[in-house]
Amino acid sequence: xxxxxxxxxxxxxxxxxxxxxxxxxxxMMPGNPVDAILAHFQSEGAPLGPNALHALEQQFGxxxxxxWSQYLGYLQNLLHGQLGTSITYYPLTVTQVIERxxxxxxxxxxxxxxxxxxxxxxxxxxxxxxxxxRIDAGLTTVTMFTSAIPYFWIALILxxxxxxxxxWFPQFHAFSTLPPGVAWWKFALDILYHAVLPGATIVIxxxxxxxxxxxxxxxxxxxxxxxxxxxxxxxxxxxxxxAYAARNAILPNxxxxxxxxxxxxxxxxxxxxxxxxxxxxMQLLTAVENEDYPLMQGIFLIIALxxxxxxxxxxxxxxxxxxxxxxxx
Amino acid sequence: xxxxLASSPTDNPDGPPLILDQVSVSFNTSxxxxxAVNDVSLTLAQGEILGLVGESGSGKSTLAFTVMGLLPxxxxxxxxxxxxxxxxxxxxxxxxxxxxxxxxxxMVFQSAMNALNPVLxxxxxxxxxxxxxxxxxxxxKARQRMLELLDLVKIDARRARSFPHELSGGMKQRVxxxxxxxxxxxxxxxxxxxxxxxxxVQRSILNQVREIQAExxxxxxxxxxxxxxxxxxxxxxxxMYAGRIVEITASLGKSDAHHPYTEGLMRAIPELSEDExxxxxxxxxxxxxxxxxxxxxxxPRCPVAFDRCRTEVPPMLQVQGNLVACHQxxxxxxxxxxxxE
Amino acid sequence: MSMSPTLSNADSLVETxxxxxxxxxxxxxxxxxxxxxxxxxxxxxxxxILAPVLAPYNPTSTNFIPSQAPSPRHLLxxxxxxxxxxxxxxxxxxxxxxxGLAVGVIATVLSLLIGVLxxxxxxxxxxxxxxxxxxVLILPGLPLLIVLSAYLHSSGAFTIAAVIGFTGWAFGAxxxxxxxxxxxxxxxxxxxxxxxxxxLRLLVREILPNMLSLVMANFMFSILFGILSEAGLQFLxxxxxxxxxxxxxxxxxxxxxxxxxxxxxxxxPPGAAIALVGxxxxxxxxxxxxxxxxxxxxxxxxxxxxxxx
Numbered sequence: 001x002x003x004x005x006x007x008x009x010x011x012x013x014x015x016x017x018x019x020x021x022x023x024x025x026x027x028m029m030p031g032n033p034v035d036a037i038l039a040h041f042q043s044e045g046a047p048l049g050p051n052a053l054h055a056l057e058q059q060f061g062x063x064x065x066x067x068w069s070q071y072l073g074y075l076q077n078l079l080h081g082q083l084g085t086s087i088t089y090y091p092l093t094v095t096q097v098i099e100r101x102x103x104x105x106x107x108x109x110x111x112x113x114x115x116x117x118x119x120x121x122x123x124x125x126x127x128x129x130x131x132x133x134r135i136d137a138g139l140t141t142v143t144m145f146t147s148a149i150p151y152f153w154i155a156l157i158l159x160x161x162x163x164x165x166x167x168w169f170p171q172f173h174a175f176s177t178l179p180p181g182v183a184w185w186k187f188a189l190d191i192l193y194h195a196v197l198p199g200a201t202i203v204i205x206x207x208x209x210x211x212x213x214x215x216x217x218x219x220x221x222x223x224x225x226x227x228x229x230x231x232x233x234x235x236x237x238x239x240x241x242x243a244y245a246a247r248n249a250i251l252p253n254x255x256x257x258x259x260x261x262x263x264x265x266x267x268x269x270x271x272x273x274x275x276x277x278x279x280x281x282m283q284l285l286t287a288v289e290n291e292d293y294p295l296m297q298g299i300f301l302i303i304a305l306x307x308x309x310x311x312x313x314x315x316x317x318x319x320x321x322x323x324x325x326x327x328x329x
Numbered sequence: 330x331x332x333x334l335a336s337s338p339t340d341n342p343d344g345p346p347l348i349l350d351q352v353s354v355s356f357n358t359s360x361x362x363x364x365a366v367n368d369v370s371l372t373l374a375q376g377e378i379l380g381l382v383g384e385s386g387s388g389k390s391t392l393a394f395t396v397m398g399l400l401p402x403x404x405x406x407x408x409x410x411x412x413x414x415x416x417x418x419x420x421x422x423x424x425x426x427x428x429x430x431x432x433x434x435x436m437v438f439q440s441a442m443n444a445l446n447p448v449l450x451x452x453x454x455x456x457x458x459x460x461x462x463x464x465x466x467x468x469x470k471a472r473q474r475m476l477e478l479l480d481l482v483k484i485d486a487r488r489a490r491s492f493p494h495e496l497s498g499g500m501k502q503r504v505x506x507x508x509x510x511x512x513x514x515x516x517x518x519x520x521x522x523x524x525x526x527x528x529x530v531q532r533s534i535l536n537q538v539r540e541i542q543a544e545x546x547x548x549x550x551x552x553x554x555x556x557x558x559x560x561x562x563x564x565x566x567x568x569m570y571a572g573r574i575v576e577i578t579a580s581l582g583k584s585d586a587h588h589p590y591t592e593g594l595m596r597a598i599p600e601l602s603e604d605e606x607x608x609x610x611x612x613x614x615x616x617x618x619x620x621x622x623x624x625x626x627x628x629p630r631c632p633v634a635f636d637r638c639r640t641e642v643p644p645m646l647q648v649q650g651n652l653v654a655c656h657q658x659x660x661x662x663x664x665x666x667x668x669x670e
Numbered sequence: 671m672s673m674s675p676t677l678s679n680a681d682s683l684v685e686t687x688x689x690x691x692x693x694x695x696x697x698x699x700x701x702x703x704x705x706x707x708x709x710x711x712x713x714x715x716x717x718x719i720l721a722p723v724l725a726p727y728n729p730t731s732t733n734f735i736p737s738q739a740p741s742p743r744h745l746l747x748x749x750x751x752x753x754x755x756x757x758x759x760x761x762x763x764x765x766x767x768x769x770g771l772a773v774g775v776i777a778t779v780l781s782l783l784i785g786v787l788x789x790x791x792x793x794x795x796x797x798x799x800x801x802x803x804x805x806v807l808i809l810p811g812l813p814l815l816i817v818l819s820a821y822l823h824s825s826g827a828f829t830i831a832a833v834i835g836f837t838g839w840a841f842g843a844x845x846x847x848x849x850x851x852x853x854x855x856x857x858x859x860x861x862x863x864x865x866x867x868x869x870l871r872l873l874v875r876e877i878l879p880n881m882l883s884l885v886m887a888n889f890m891f892s893i894l895f896g897i898l899s900e901a902g903l904q905f906l907x908x909x910x911x912x913x914x915x916x917x918x919x920x921x922x923x924x925x926x927x928x929x930x931x932x933x934x935x936x937x938x939p940p941g942a943a944i945a946l947v948g949x950x951x952x953x954x955x956x957x958x959x960x961x962x963x964x965x966x967x968x969x970x971x972x973x974x975x976x977x978x979x
Contacts, residue, residue, distance in 0.1 A: 014805045021809065029821035144956060148948030150898055152905055152920070153941030160934055171929070216959065223401075225443035232397055232436055233508065234427045234461040243457075244446050259807060259841055266812025270902055274924075284813065285906060288820040296817055303813045311808050323448060323492040 003319050003326050011312045018304040022297055023074050026060045027067070033060045033293040040087055040291065052085055060293065083301070084294035088286055094298035097283060102302065104174055105279030108195055109268035112202035113261075120207040121253070124214025125246050131219055140212060147208025151267035155201040155274035162197060169197045172276040198275045206264050213256060217249035224248070247321060254318045261307055269303075344415060346516045346548045347373035347396070347434070352409030354388075354395050356618075363618040365391040365404070367572035367626075370645075373516065376546040380563030382556050382594070384615050388572040389552045390439065393520045396550075397436055398426060413516055428462055435509040436518040440525055441502035445493040451479075451504050452489040458511045478507040482537060499530035506537070513545055520552045535562060556594050568594070571616050571626035578651040586648045588655050589631045625656065633657055697961045704957025710950035714943075718763040725757040729914045740935050747935035750926035758914050759939050765915035766897055766944070769831045773896025776835025777842060778889045785843030786878070789850045790869035800847065807840035815899060819908040830909050834899045835892075842888040849884050853877045887958055894951045901944050916940035 026033050034056050065073075077083075083094035120143075127136040146154070163171035170176065175191050221227060222245050230244050269281030276282060280299050287295035319326045354366035365388045373379050383389045394400050396411055398418045411418050413434045418426060438444040445454060455475045459466050479486050482503040493501060502522060509517060519538070523531040539562065542549055553559050559566055560581055568576040568591050576588040581595065593611035613630035616622055622629055628638040635656070643654045698704045717724060726745075727734070736752040738744055746755040788799040818833050819825070853859055854877065862876045878885075897916075903909045904917025907925075911918050923929075923936040 010801075010804070013801065014808060017805045018809060021814075025817060025821065029818070033821075144952050145945075145949055148894075148952040149945040150901055150941065150948070152902065153937075153945065156920070156929065156937050156941065159929055160932075160937075164929060164932060212956075225438055225440055226446040228399060229438050229444040229505075230446065230457070232399055232430060233458045233511075234431050235457050236427075236461055239457065239461070243449065247448050248446070259844075262808065262810045262812075265810045266902070269812060269816075270905065273906065284816060288816060288906070288908065291820070293820075296820055300813050300817045303810050307808060307810045321448065324494050327492075327495075 004316070007312060007315045007319070011308060014308050015305065018301065018308065019075065019078065022301050022304070023071060026293065026297070033291075036291050037087055037293060041090075056084065056294070078301075083298035086287075086295045087292040088290045088295060094295050097295055098280060098298055098302055101278055101280045101283045104277060105268070105272065105281065106306075108174075108198055108272070108277060108279060109202060109265070111195075112199040112268070113206060113264050115199075116203045116206040116264075117210055119203070120210025121214045121246075121250065123207075124211040125218055125241065125249070127211065127215045128218030128222060128245075128249075129241055131215075136215075140215060143208035143211045145208075146204050147206075147212070149205065150270075151201060151205045152270040152274050154204055155198065155271050158197045158201055159274065170194050171197075174277050174279075194277075198271050198277055201271045201274075202264070202268055205267055206260075209256075209260055210253065213253045214246075214249060217252050218245055221245045221249045251318065251322050254314055254321070257311065257314045261310055265303060265307055345372045345374050346414055347371070347550065348410075348412040349392075349396070350410045350412075352392075352395060352411060353407040354391055354400065354404060355407055356391075357403045357405075358619065360619055364572050364621060365618060366395060367621075368642075369409070369569075369572075369574050371550075371567060371574065371577070373548045373550055375515070375548055376542075377565065378542060378549045378551055378563045380559030380566040381550060381552045381569060382559050382566055383554065383569035385554060386615055386618070387569045389554075389569055390520050392569070393436060393518045393550070393552055396518060397430065397434065431458065431514065432462060432512045433514055434516040434518065435512070435514045436520065437502075437505050437509050437522045439521040441505045441522075442498065442525060444505050445501060447493050450490050450492055451484075451496075454504070454508055455489075455511060458508055462512065474511070478510060481510060481541065482507040497530075498526050499534060502526060502530075502534055503537070506534070506541075510541065510545075514547060516548050516550070518550045518552070521554065522551075523558075524553070524555075531558075538562070557598050571621060572618065573626055573654065574645075575627065575655070576651060576653045577645075578653075580650065585651065586653065586658060587651070588627075588653050589633055589657075590627050593630075625654075698954075698957055701957040701961055703953045703960070707950040707953030707955075707957065710946060711954070714763060714767065714947060714950075717760060718767045721760050721764055725760040727754040727757040729753065729757040729761040737931065737933060739933075746939050747933070749922065749936055750928070750931075750933070751922075755919070755936060755939060758919050759916070759943060762915045762919055762940065763943065765827060765913055766900060766917065767947075769827055769834070769900040769915070770893040770897035770947070772828065772831035773835045773838065773899070774889050774893035776832060777839040777892035777895070778885065780835065780839035781842030781846055781888060781892075782885070784839060785845075785847040786850050786873070789847070789854070789877075790873055803840050803843045803847065806837075807844060811837050812899070812902060815903060816906065816908060819903055826910060827913060827915075830900060830903060831896065834896050834903075838892060838895050838899065841895075842892060845888060846881065846884065849881050850877055853880055883958070887955065890951050890954060894948055897944060897947055901940075916943050 037056060037060075038053075081095055083098070086092050086094050086097050089097050123139055127139045130136050159171050162168045170193065174194050175187070176194070178187060178190060227240065227244050230240055235244070268279075269284060271277070272279045272281035273285050280302065284296065284299045286292070287299060349369055349371040352366060352369045353364065355362040355364045367388070369388075369392060371379070381389050381392070391400070391404070394404075395406060396413070396418075400406070406419060413429075416429065416433065418429075421429060445451075449457070452472075452475060455478060456471050459471050459474060475489060476486055479489065484500060484503050484507065488496065488500070488504075493504075496504065506522070522538075523534050526534065535558070538549070538551075551559060551563055565577060565579045566581065567574050568578075568588060570590050576591050578585070578587065578591070581587075581591075587595070590611070597610050611630055616626055616629070622639075624640045625631070625634070625638045625643050628634040631638065637656050641656070643656045643659070645652045645654050646658050648658045699708070730753065732752045734744065734748045734752045734754055736748055736750050738748045740747045744754050744756065746759065748754055749758075784799055784803060788795050814837055815833060818837075819830070822829060822833070850873075859872060859876050862872055867875070900909065900915065901917035901920070904911065904915055905920050905924070907921050909915070909917065911921055917940070919940040920937050923933065923940075926933075926936070928934075928936040
């Protein structure tokens with residue numbers, strides 16, 4: 001319980017920190033986003049109403065009011081789920097834009113990350129168990145290379161090979177325009193078909209860290225006395241491998257999740273951009289290119305929240321797996 | 330001169346529970362093979378506590394792991410035979426060996442701190458051990474056995490649900506002892522079971538071992554670097570130096586004939602009964618296992634060494650009822666056959 | 671408190687640690703992986719330094735026949751705009767490695783200031799800095815970088831390096847911090863403290879010298895982080911797209927639809943160059959792992975699971 005409260009406290013503090021960073025960025029950076037936004041609408045011939053203008057000013061702080069009241073107003077807006085209006089997709093709100101793109105990202109990056117964690121952990125256990133064999137050497141060497149390569153370059157090569165040269169998979173987008181009234185499963189298959197290459201990009205890039213980390217921890221735990229003691233007692237290999245070696249080896253890897261998740265998210269964003277995948281990574285680039293500051297900041301906030309929550313979830317798993325952490329020192 | 334054991338009558342399970350015959354073990358190191366155990370022969374009689382004493386690095390622990398068939402990667406048995414209850418462990422089918430270990434022979438590890446899996450409870454450890462050998466055991470029976478074992482080592486039954494980090498060092502060592510006793514094995518190896526514990530806890534655990542041994546009559550190989558501790562516990566003491574057994578003795582009186590190394594060890598213990606306490610160590614250092622001296626491994630440090638000690642490995646000699654591997658007795662004593670009684 | 675000398679015992683301990691460090695370097699060089707990585711890195715640095723000599727053409731010159739596949743005249747072909755890609759690659763290494771190096775320095779200095787320096791302060795100071803580090807560590811770096819560069823518009827290499835450095839110090843700070851915490855418990859540090867060394871002196875004289883290898887490892891990691899981040903930003907067109915760097919070559923190839931035109935020679939070499947740096951650093955890193963962690967040095971094994979039979 002203390003462990004849970006402790007981690008919950010950290011979650012809340014870090015969420016507050018993310019909100020505050022998000023609030024401070026436009027105020028600390030050179031230039032005035034509001035002017036840019038107003039100019040944008042002026043040139044489009046659709047001037048903003050006074051309400052929208054007020055909201056913008058609260059968000060970006062061209063202040064008639066003090067920074068504290070801006071901050072409070074900002075937090076209040078967030079509580080009501082108001083992230084402002086998108087400029088690129090006017091009159092859609094930022095929340096609406098994110099609602100449309102987030103499922104794509106969660107579906108693609110989320111699934112691919114889970115696959116790479118599970119597969120990497122499994123292969124790491126396997127490699128450690130068969131350490132010194134050709135399979136072990138092969139797995140560790142290959143993943144050492146793949147994890148050193150930038151995501152977007154893997155994406156480019158996959159697109160070039162399997163999309164451009166071989167025509168096995170579509171090069172871009174998340175789905176094709178199918179005739180109306182087509183069966184839902186055809187649509188689902190189409191989505192899966194489009195997700196193969198971007199998904200593979202994320203899995204290939206992310207798997208190495210998990211595999212090598214798990215393998216090295218596992219070799220460490222296989223040398224522990226409690227594993228030898230269990231072997232002496234006749235504990236069968238399968239149980240030895242899972243409950244004794246792997247269960248202890250995975251703990252440091254989970255601690256590293258906090259650091260890894262940031263890289264994975266960043267890589268997933270770039271992957272989306274290479275594949276013109278309609279997730280929030282693509283939207284973030286669109287926002288940056290159009291100087292759509294409200295959308296940009298909304299997306300940053302959502303990504304930060306998602307990462308913080310994922311991290312909190314992993315810490316709960318850690319607590320479940322490690323009695324020492326659960327009971328708290 | 331020496332008869333190989335394979336043809337000896339010790340195949341029968343009613344013979345001595347543990348027989349080591351000319352066992353040699355070496356490690357592959359980056360600088361070449363290192364002999365950790367060298368031509369060791371030992372017999373453990375039924376119901377006997379045999380102490381095995383030596384400095385760290387003398388090969389005691391390696392010997393224990395060799396007997397268990399649990400040598401780490403890079404170590405191998407070069408020669409010799411090990412028989413536990415008449416079975417040659419190194420020629421058993423892996424699955425038979427897996428089952429035989431713990432039923433025929435079990436072991437208490439040096440560091441109880443690390444011998445327990447931090448993410449499993451005491452109960453998990455005992456259940457795992459039971460189920461590994463009897464997959465169909467009912468929960469009820471397993472629990473019953475666990476309660477008997479906890480009672481045997483005087484641990485409160487409520488501790489069954491505790492994780493290792495919730496137990497004190499002494500309790501962990503008791504739990505390890507309980508786990509070692511799960512199948513009442515006829516042979517028990519104890520590798521420095523009390524080294525990491527404070528003196529009071531150490532004594533209470535040793536008393537426990539004595540009690541259990543008196544009740545269950547298993548044969549114990551008790552390994553320690555603590556000469557006085559072993560002397561108070563064991564029926565016989567084997568002294569190991571640089572991978573070799575240099576003496577096996579039942580009487581450790583000062584007037585008895587001993588190996589010079591044993592005498593050095595005895596001198597290193599303060600006698601509280603004497604008025605003047607004089608402690609003198611053994612000059613020099615134990616040899617590098619990669620470059621063992623020729624002849625008797627102890628000769629560079631031996632105060633009585635003579636020419637023959639530098640060239641010839643001394644055989645085990647029967648000297649006043651003790652077995653001593655030292656040339657200084659070869660004129661007076663007669664050679665024993667191969668160190669077995 | 672006077673400037674009392676540290677215990678001679680502690681000094682000799684430090685001496686042994688130092689001796690161990692030189693053997694560590696020798697072991698690292700003896701490790702084939704680490705040596706391969708170090709050789710690759712040094713070769714790339716030499717190329718960057720000698721760019722004016724090595725590059726066959728001016729990287730920005732558009733005087734060549736556009737969209738040529740690799741040929742003896744243009745070993746890596748030309749771009750859609752008619753630039754020589756090999757020359758761009760060689761000159762680009764200056765920008766990419768330079769930004770990487772700058773990020774490495776900035777992030778390492780920050781991680782020392784934030785991760786190590788507070789250890790001489792009070793408990794509360796320590797807790798605060800540890801919490802800040804942990805928070806910055808899990809805030810997603812690349813999205814933050816993207817937002818920051820959007821505000822900065824296309825800016826110079828140093829601004830980019832500074833922004834990347836300021837978002838990328840947390841990892842180092844955390845690892846260094848935990849190392850300090852471990853070292854503070856060591857006998858020679860305790861001995862020096864009992865001998866009256868001040869906290870700062872303790873840190874500078876006893877602790878820091880013993881974590882130099884970790885600081886170096888972190889420095890290399892930060893360089894890789896810098897190179898990858900710079901490439902990512904350039905690829906998105908958020909840096910200065912007119913500066914020649916590996917990332918901006920890929921940006922222009924994307925912009926010029928190299929993928930759709932099948933101009934693989936345009937985007938594969940710059941990515942390969944980045945990957946090569948990454949692989950070299952990974953090789954050094956796994957060499958360090960193997961040297962400092964003997965269990966990972968694989969011994970020839972007889973059978974799985976290590977049961978000797």
